[in-house]
Amino acid sequence: PKSRFSTAEATVVLRENGKTREKTLTMGTLNPQVKAVEYAVRGPIVTKAGDIERGLQQGQKHPFTEVIKANIGDSHAMGQKPITFLRQVVALCSFPELLDSSSFPEDAKQRARRILQGCGGQSLGSYSASQGVDCIRQDVAVYIEQRDKGVPADWDNIYLTTGASDGIVSILKMLVSGQGRSRSGVMIPIPQYPLYSAAISEMEAVQINYYLDEDNCWALDINELHRAYQAAKEHCHPRVICIINPGNPTGQVQSKKCIEEVLHFAYEENLFVMSDEVYQDNVYSPDCQFHSFKKVLYEMGPEYFNTVELASFHSTSKGYSGECGFRGGYMEVLNLDLEVKAQLVKLLSIRLCPPVSGQAAMDVIVNPPLPHEPSYLQFHKEKSAVLGALAEKAQMTEQILNTVPGIKCNPVQGAMYAFPRIFIPPRAFVSLLQSLGMSPDMMYCLRLLEETGICLVPGSGFGQREGTYHFRMTILPTTEKLKVLLEKLRDFHIKFLKEYAPLEEPKRSEDDTQEALKQFR
């Protein structure tokens, strides 16, 4: 066949008869929307970390003996043990013969029986309805009502999802329309979790950045929302505002007042609100409390509660259970137009249903053992242990990082990450880094990985104010491993500073770090 693409674009295959044949799918013919997508949480640094890890296993020499992955919120991979009750229920659902076993507690069996009753043929192997298993959606609604102190929740508004990501992408997909100046604009925080920028880019929507206030513990500033909105109106049609609370990668927990302001703004400007609340159980700072957007909307009165279109998202992957692999999640969607709702269900039905074992895991999270039930004590103990350790590690991470000259870390009020600012001496990137076409924070994280085995994600993967540099690290390694990580990071950073800014004297000394570490021993 004759060549369809220039050889610059095409991968040319030499045929046996001496003729060439280009591949059908090449970088030249690849969907440009796919090409444009970026997702740093599993980006080049992480790929490199995997290569190094395999190298170590094969006996390659590195200046370290293990790779410490602090790039992704994957609790179990970092050693957290599953919640026993949750796994009992999933095992019972998977192999119902165990319902006759005396080694499973009655409350776990009762949950499993109820879930199986809701499944076609009483099997986890049936497709569920596209919105999810009815009784699990009902349990979600009850959970939300209790969480929100009685604000009504209708299970008809609940959709089970394949992790939160799936729900977020589905809702965004509904909202993208128009061309040119009327193309949908989506307001997202900067820094953000890169699922948002990836989905926006893939759908060719317009990304509208509103910057969180790093100097004010990454708080959302309503004036910044107005600024971003007004500027964006010139070239697109802003239709959605996304909020991540508690924040990812920033770890801040929003105040009730702040949420009210956002909702008032969304009401006035007719914006659809997407509230990513997957870290709702991960609040560590005693000064902070999780307020759901829905509850705040309710308290603003019926004019708001019956009007503002709000989708909120939750997941099995975070919180205290950390069950990422099950890909469980739900979304609650308020005030959706009825015809649009039918369209949403149609859209979801193409993928048939979310994984039913993930739905079962979600059920346990919204319907945990009650005080009078046999599994309550163990469940409560396991849950508290996980959340207590996370709270300690959140505090430790902030404090240790702040003893390092040239690193400044806001309090990790919630979620699972620190997003410290790092000062990279101008000489470092002027002389060396930019020549390689790499962002300075990417080069920083790459060197950190190569020299210490620590795998973090560069701030540029989440977005940051121009001229500022950060990295995201999880607080998920065990306390012991986290200490090692923080000390190695400190040493690396000081060495890095000395190399590129030898004349500047570090303001804080190693003694500070050791002093700070003491309290966590």
Next chain:
Amino acid sequence: PKSRFSTAEATVVLRENGKTREKTLTMGTLNPQVKAVEYAVRGPIVTKAGDIERGLQQGQKHPFTEVIKANIGDSHAMGQKPITFLRQVVALCSFPELLDSSSFPEDAKQRARRILQGCGGQSLGSYSASQGVDCIRQDVAVYIEQRDKGVPADWDNIYLTTGASDGIVSILKMLVSGQGRSRSGVMIPIPQYPLYSAAISEMEAVQINYYLDEDNCWALDINELHRAYQAAKEHCHPRVICIINPGNPTGQVQSKKCIEEVLHFAYEENLFVMSDEVYQDNVYSPDCQFHSFKKVLYEMGPEYFNTVELASFHSTSKGYSGECGFRGGYMEVLNLDLEVKAQLVKLLSIRLCPPVSGQAAMDVIVNPPLPHEPSYLQFHKEKSAVLGALAEKAQMTEQILNTVPGIKCNPVQGAMYAFPRIFIPPRAFVSLLQSLGMSPDMMYCLRLLEETGICLVPGSGFGQREGTYHFRMTILPTTEKLKVLLEKLRDFHIKFLKEYAPLEEPKRSEDDTQEALKQFR
């Protein structure tokens, strides 16, 4: 805020202050690509069936006492029992304390230990790599090599997926590019499984129909491929050909010669081949055999095997296990350009990973008990029972349907469906149906549902030659229920014919039906 949309488009909300406020997301502002999507397998007939089912439960009167759902390939919902070994492995992975239990066989424990070794923190709750757990991908490669009698399979080409649908959509997404006449065209069979048309429509690719030959047992005719390709070249850039083998909804099993012709055609025209082989274990006709596209490509010689870009798809949902709810699957992608491959992994990484319990289920399907292992006998017995019953029901469905005047059904050689042609008297749709803006087969299925409780999918949901009408029904109900279904369907069809074509004498009588049914008693 001032109104942004005309009231014809917008859902207007009356505010308390008397002003109106339109919703942000309305049928007028909804993503038009979402609006355009259709998915009949869970379409309006199925929604109606759900309503009727709930009505029956609440005591509403209908001319029947139960809804029989033959609309979707959901084996467990229709009463098929899970394969014990598969569920044992999943339960062991979910709750590893069971590894100490003496009530689980050693081979199941060995599978579970191996899978857990491959998971971060040895937990099903960790994210896997975006391509899936390494050792499961290795097992898939070994399975493919054995299935294909030694044709080499590289586990680096294996991607675990969230059911087959997920893989199909991901590959299609990569392949869509260009504008106007250079927009990607995707060749799909008609009739087709509507995931394809839905994905094509959502991505605004160009759908190129090639018609399967109903008069020749739904075989794929190479001349029809050429016709469709040549016609499409005028207005788009055909870049992909999709094949479903065994066929859905048509149940045909492709001959080796036919597959060779398709692959030669794809080679000549530089088409990317997507081969949907989820029914590879569902072949019933003794004259037919499943040939994988990959094996045939291999046997065509290295010029083909090293050149043609081929993605093939498999799933836990079909075959003999019918584990739809776990959303497990894999794809094997051959001859993918290396840079494009990195882009595919990037795209998959945004959704993090397929459900890990589904990956575990997939592992059992590709790595079942061996003859010397303790679970072999029971596994083999269960597998044979499922496949034997399906083969019997395939034959029964075809034979009974062919005793009904005005219904003509091709042999159900494989898969899980019959797709018979129904003759709808012109009076039926001229007088009544078209006035309601409904396709005649949709109206037929709706009346069937309302009068008998049988839920089928109209042929128009899959595509059919103009002027012909069909429905898709699964062969999954139990033998007893399937008999009831077929008899009710027969009576309905004859009544329908009498109503709209009273002068035509039915050519076959009820005696034929009863005679045919006898052999299945």
